[in-house]
Amino acid sequence: MRKQILVFHKAIAVNEPTKTNAEMIYQAILDNRIKTAKYNVFTFLPINLFEQFQRFANAYFLVLLILQLIPEISSLSWFTTIVPLVLVLAITAVKDATDDYVRIYSCSVDLYDSEYSAIKVINKSTPGSLRLQNEKWMNVRVGDVIKLENNQFVAADLLLLSSSEPYGLCYIETAELDGETNLKVRQALTVTSDLGDDVAKLADFNGEVICEPPNNKLDKFLGTLYWKDNKYPLDNEKMLLRGCVLRNTEWCFGLVIFAGLQTKLMQNCGRTKFKRTSIDKLMNTLVLWIFGFLICMGIILAIGNTIWEQKVGSNFWEYLQWKQLTINAVFSGFLTFWSYVIILNTVVPISLYVSVEVLRLGHSYFINWDRRMYYSRKDTTAEARTTTLNEELGQVEFIFSDKTGTLTQNIMVFNKCSINGKTYGEVYDDFGHKVDITEKTPCVDFSFNPLMDRKFRFHDSSLIEAIKLEEPLVQEFFRLLALCHTVMPEERNEGELVYQAQSPDEGALVTAARNFGFVFRSRTPETITLYEMGQAVTYQLLAILDFNNVRKRMSVIVRNPKGQLKLYSKGADTILFDRLDPSNEELMFTTSEHLNLLGATAIEDKLQEGVPETIACLTLANIKIWVLTGDKLETAMNIGYSCNMLRDDMNEVFIISGHTMLEVQQELRTAKERIMGPSKDKFSSGLDMEKTELYSSDSVFEETIIAEYALIINGHSLAHALEADLEQILVDVACLCKTVICCRVTPLQKALVVELIKRHKRAVTLAIGDGANDVSMIKTAHIGVGISGQEGMQAVLASDYSFAQFRYLQRLLLVHGRWSYHRMCNFLCYFFYKNFAFTLVHFWYGFLCGFSAQTVYDQWFITLFNIVYTSLPVLAMGLFDQDVNEQYSLRYPNLYRPGQLNQLFNKRKFFTCTLHGVCTSFILFFIPYGAFMTAVRDDGAHISDQQAFAVTIATSLVIVVSVQIGLDTNYWTAVNHFFIWGSLAVYFAILFAMHSDGIFTIFPNQFPFIGTARNSLNQKIVWLVILLTTVVCIIPMVAVRFIKADLYPTQTDKVRLLQQASRRQGPQEQNLRRVRRTSSRRSAYAFAHQQGYGELITSGKNMKVPTSSTSTYPLSSPARCTSLVKNSGVGETTNAAETNSTGFRRESDQNQEVTVEDLEAR
Secondary structure (H helix, E strand, O other): OOOEEEEOOOOOHHHOOOOOHHHHHHHHHOEOOOOOOOOOOOOHHHHHHHHHOOOHHHHHHHHHHHHHOOOOOOOOOOHHHHHHHHHHHHHHHHHHHHHHHHHHHHHHHOOOOOOOOEEEEEEOOOOOOOEEEEEEHHHOEOOOEEEEEOOOEOOOEEEEEEEOOHHHEEEEEOHHHHOOOOEEEEEOOHHHHOOOOOHHHHHOOOOEEEEOOOOOOOOOOOEEEEEOOEEEEEOHHHEEOOOOEEEOOOEEEEEEEEOHHHOHHHHOOOOOOOOOOHHHHHHHHHHHHHHHHHHHHHHHHHHHHHHHHHHOHHHHHHHOOOOHHHOOHHHHHHHHHHHHHHHHHHHOOOHHHHHHHHHHHHHHHHHHOOHHHOEOOOOEOOEEOOOOOOHHHHOEEEEEEOOOOOOEEEEEEEEEEEEOOEEEOOEEOOOOOEEOOOOOOOOOOOOOOOOOOOOOOOOOHHHHHHHHOOOHHHHHHHHHHHHOOOOEEEEEEOOEEEEEOOOHHHHHHHHHHHHOOEEEEEEOOOEEEEEEOOEEEEEEEEEEEOOOOOOOEEEEEEEOOOOOEEEEEEEOHHHHHHHHOOOOHHHHHHHOOOOEEEEEEEEEEEEOOOHHHHHHHHHHOOOEEEEEOOOOHHHHHHHHHHOOOOOOOOOEEEEEOOOOHHHHHHHHHHHHHHHHHHHHHHHOOOOHHHHOOOOOOOOOOOOOOOOOEEEEEEHHHHHHHOOOOOHHHHHHHHHHOOEEEEEOOOHHHHHHHHHHHHHHOOOEEEEEEOOHHHHHHHHHOOEEEEEOOOOOOHHHHHOOEEEOOOOHHHHHHHHHHHHHHHHHHHHHHHHHHHHHHHHHHHHHHHOOOOOOOOOOOOHHHHHHHHHHHOHHHHHHHHHHOOOOOHHHHHHOHHHHHHHHOOOOOOHHHHHHHHHHHHHHHHHHHHHHHHHHOOOEOOOOOEOOOHHHHHHHHHHHHHHHHHHHHHHHOOOOOHHHHHHHHHHHHHHHHHHHHHOOHHHHHHOOOOOOOOOHHHHHHOOHHHHHHHHHHHHHHHHHHHHHHHHHHHHOOOHHHHHHHHHHHHHHHOOOOOOOOOOOOOOOOOOOOOOOOOOOHHHHHHHOOOOOOOOOOOOOOOOOOOOOOOOOOOOOOOOOOHHHHOOOEEEEEEEEOOOOOOOOHHHHHO
């Protein structure tokens, strides 16, 4: 394996003024600059044009423009193509540049990922002068020695050299990397920790580091430090990675190993990809088909021209002054082919792409302006950070969600407890009826305790009364919570305690004990000092039995001031109940005199508001939600139950935890066999048959399918399952399950899971997260959503959409997404219809004009039809139309289903609307043609001439497409009325103006047909022809839609009828029916813990030397300290005696009622 060697002959090689050009180039490569922008000043034009000309239509119109410059084949002016083409390219370029600028600006103002944030670097630029100077992140180089201070983000991947803590320890929070908010410990080498904060010694550091090349493995690092003729092994425990936050450590110094894009954080972030919607891709395909159709029409008309020239046209050659070269029927047909390619190019008008961009921009602003997605607590609005993916929000089938900070708030709350069989935490009225706790419910008064945490809230005053009555078990319960933990206290001011907990769970429990009068004040390697109801009590700490994944519990052994030995234990209910179960006779016999079950705690893992309801609603919309988290299996399962993703009534929950590929393969095969049973032949392709089934339902009130199976897989098993040999069976099993949870996954694995579904399933994916560890999957998914939460702004900067709360995802998809998809599909169907109707009139006319490439309409009508006459009505429909309102969109989530099945715009729908356009063009041409063959004016003169014929067809066309868009519009606004009637008025105004005497006087060559409109439209027969044409074009479509809606109504039709009925009957309560919640309450004690913290405490390595004794805070009524006196031997029977005094906690979400009586009943 190639290794990277970093040699430091001096403290900071990059600041050495005598360095060579090669060294300067090398250091420039290894700087800390991170580019989040797609473009710069020099690359914007070529890259943007390259991306835009990936659209076949843009390249197609460029070719047409070149053809129009050839006079022999062009019957239209070149400006009719170049102006719209340049307009499209310019508008799209401005939009892309704006998006990129916003991304750069957002990045630059973010304190975490800002290249302009200051960091202290040792500077030795002047000989004899050593100092720390503030430097921008972007200027940090590999080899720099930098100083970090408490609560500061780590700027690059650092080798920890020294810190303010004893033994070179420091504490970091890795939420940006793995989503965990618990503190982790890093320790410097002993030889470097002696450097301390002596800048001179640090500047003279001249070691040689040989380490692995940059990679994306967050939990591994291999390297060796060579210094002073010795070598020292380096591992991940000595590294501070970019994205971590220094906590509970005054300062530390680190040596930059990897910087910029080489850091492990950035190695886990995929490259910025150019995302295109499925409609974009379909439009490219359809444009190719239309181009082929255009070529076929051109060939047909060219052949017709060749035959006509040979049989008829040759008789007139001698009267035409053509060059000798052109007097050839085949060559005439060749030129005619290109002429018709130019004339018929409007089947795909360039204005289509301009209109699409305008619609997407409008839909993005609607998201930004939605007040119901505004989070007032943080003054955060929803933001559409891209304008190209709005309609795809209405087609999502898979959601991949992070847990920490996305589903939860990273806030643990002490909710309830049960002590000696009595439950505390519930509130009852004067009649003994249980009262729901709200924000207005009075809180317990903790004013008796000057060391209380003022943010702590508890509502059951009976627990305070029990404390004041000095009930022994209640006091012993809180004494356990105050002693059995690994929390580090920090007293910033006198009486101002701040707890640095390894997990939010421990912090919540210790804070609860603090408020109820048992204040954890300080610790040393040998002692723990509490303030019990105002009196200082010091316990001798004999041992800490630390938490790990096997034991799932933690215990401490202490000696109280009376000399009694106590063992306090807390842990998962399943583990502790095993030791209390009567079936465990040997353990019961050994410890029967010492066992005392104190009680249980209910810790509320604070879910974000509305998360269970949002997940239930999205599930009803047939959206599959997968949770991808770096947390442990038990924690992930608890959140699954809290969110109702896991349920007790599921047939089975499969846990894949194999350590080898064979084990994982066998577990997946077993799961598949258990799910499919005897009907395995029906699922040979992992339920891909869903895509081919027509969407139909007999009842609009059908809401969901009951969950049957769930799949839970951990990170090391997922690594094997993602191999090529197993990925197909993983997809099959996962897609057969209602819920999928992947735990202990790395950021890269999150992206690989998303990529796996994109590759194997024809589905739109959405990834949502709030931390840097989610960036990779956000960039990989079709749609990336960032939550501006507690873990910085990295996810938001990489996302396509952002907001503050997970619950807003429901409105983003079911309202904005569904409306955007509905509007875009209706827009495209109508646009293709009207342009086929407009363009193919030339095709029919070709058979009657000798295939001469003569246009039916005049040139100005061709230029203005898509730009002026019909542009605004279709834009109004695409911007404001609603099939049903937002209340019904949320009330009936299954209305989202057509988007997932691509029902509103697909190849079949395209053929239908184009066939409609072809038929309309046929009627538009032949009804006026047949009527004018024998028609005469009121004065008896013949009415038929080419210009009068053109005016009649053009007027009929404008009226027909205006009536058609009126039929296609479901939701009428003042804007729709104004644009439709206004467009008709503008058409007639321009028509009469172009045929007026005044404009002929100014531009005689451009407007030669004086009075044609006036002479034609003052004839009754012309208006009768227009009326007949309009009726014949519109009535069949009206009849078809009426019959279809009456005999074969869609769910949208049914809901629309309900909406109309409710309007007639007045407003009614419309609430989404809640899904019955039967989730289990699972214990998840300290699942965010890591092993080894207890050893650090007892070793004394993390302790500072105390400078003074802790002072006491006398209370008005000192309480006597009472504890359970139990004698316990400590030694070989540690595990048995570990359950002497036992407490455990349970976890629930904010909406779920938590009861603990069933535990006591056991």
